[in-house]
Amino acid sequence: MGVRGILWCFNLTSQTWEFQDTMCEQRSYHGSAVISNILYLFGGRSFSSGTTTDGMEAWDLVTMEPLSTPRALESFCLAASCVCQGKIYVFGGEEYWREEPLPWIQCYDPQSNTWTKTESLMVANKGSAAAALGDRILVVGGELWSGVLEYSPHSGQISTLPGLRYPRAFHGVAVLSGRVYVFGGKDVANNDETKLYELPSEWYDTESETWVWLDSLHDDNLIQKCYWEKVFGFGCAVFPAIQYSFD
Numbered sequence: 001m002g003v004r005g006i007l008w009c010f011n012l013t014s015q016t017w018e019f020q021d022t023m024c025e026q027r028s029y030h031g032s033a034v035i036s037n038i039l040y041l042f043g044g045r046s047f048s049s050g051t052t053t054d055g056m057e058a059w060d061l062v063t064m065e066p067l068s069t070p071r072a073l074e075s076f077c078l079a080a081s082c083v084c085q086g087k088i089y090v091f092g093g094e095e096y097w098r099e100e101p102l103p104w105i106q107c108y109d110p111q112s113n114t115w116t117k118t119e120s121l122m123v124a125n126k127g128s129a130a131a132a133l134g135d136r137i138l139v140v141g142g143e144l145w146s147g148v149l150e151y152s153p154h155s156g157q158i159s160t161l162p163g164l165r166y167p168r169a170f171h172g173v174a175v176l177s178g179r180v181y182v183f184g185g186k187d188v189a190n191n192d193e194t195k196l197y198e199l200p201s202e203w204y205d206t207e208s209e210t211w212v213w214l215d216s217l218h219d220d221n222l223i224q225k226c227y228w229e230k231v232f233g234f235g236c237a238v239f240p241a242i243q244y245s246f247d
Contacts, residue, residue: 007039007059021064024057031081033088035110037061040069040088042108043076051096052077056108073117074104078170080128080139084153086110091130091139091151092123101126101144105151122149122158127169131180138180138204143169146188148204165211166199180204181214 007020023041030044042056054075058067072090079093079102088108094101103124106117125142132138138161139149146167150159164182171185181203201214 021059024066025053025055027053027055029077031079031088031090033081033083034061035083035086035088038067038110040108042072042081042088043079043090043093045077045096051075052094070113070115072106072108073115074102074106076102076104076106078126080123080125080130080142082130082132082137084132084137085135087153089130089137089151089153092125092128092142094126100124107153118156120158123151127171127186129171129173129182131173131175133175133178133180133206138173140164140173140180140182141168141171141185141188143186143188161204162209162211165202165213168199171199178206182211 006022008017009020010017026047027041027044028047031042033040033042037060039059039061040056041058044053045051046053046055052075054072056069056071058069059065060067075095076090076093077095080091082089087110090104090106090108092102092104101124103119103121104117105120105123106115108115123139125139125144127144128139128142130137130139135152135154137151137153139151141148141164146169147163148161150161151157167188168182168185169188172183174181174183181201183201185199187199202211203214204210205212
């Protein structure tokens with residue numbers, strides 16, 4: 001089956017997927033984010049060319065009309081991305097013609113409708129995931145190095161945090177009630193793809209600066225954790241961008 005350039009919306013009330021529209025460019029392994037009711041899709045592997053793309057498209061979620069946006073400064077796929085303080089940040093990833101992962105932090109500002117980039121070998125990874133925790137960003141895991149980075153958009157400084165209890169890549173990450181949760185992913189420690197999306201979930205305790213198994217405590221907000229592990233695992237780029245309460 002080829003790549004399908006279709007936009008779907010998951011209705012939280014009916015618990016069903018609903019068709020919305022067709023993407024401007026068919027792509028896979030791309031990033032996505034929502035800012036002020038605008039859905040942004042960026043990067044990925046283009047179905048038409050078979051190579052990575054720097055293309056970006058935006059959709060007004062109220063009218064479902066496409067909006068004009070500029071291309072990123074570097075093409076990429078399999079990158080970590082998230083929204084922090086109204087801007088989109090993209091970390092690393094890979095490019096079709098390069099053997100090494102990309103050492104770029106790319107930033108899109110919707111207010112100025114422009115991209116900027118900085119270079120850091122610390123983010124040269126693929127299959128990572130990113131989430132904003134207040135005014136900082138955590139870049140978690142990855143296929144080449146499964147540690148945890150903390151990035152400050154204000155200062156541009158990058159530091160390392162304690163690593164995951166279970167090294168993983170191509171996983172989901174989300175912030176809920178001030179906690180960073182990690183779900184599923186590829187077993188990087190044993191390079192075992194048979195455990196794809198079945199790894200134990202964990203969360204980051206900012207007070208003790210350690211990662212804690214989710215299954216080791218009773219969390220009323222995530223009673224259906226097994227179900228959500230699979231949702232976040234397969235849709236890791238979309239769900240962290242949506243503010244949703246389980247209450």
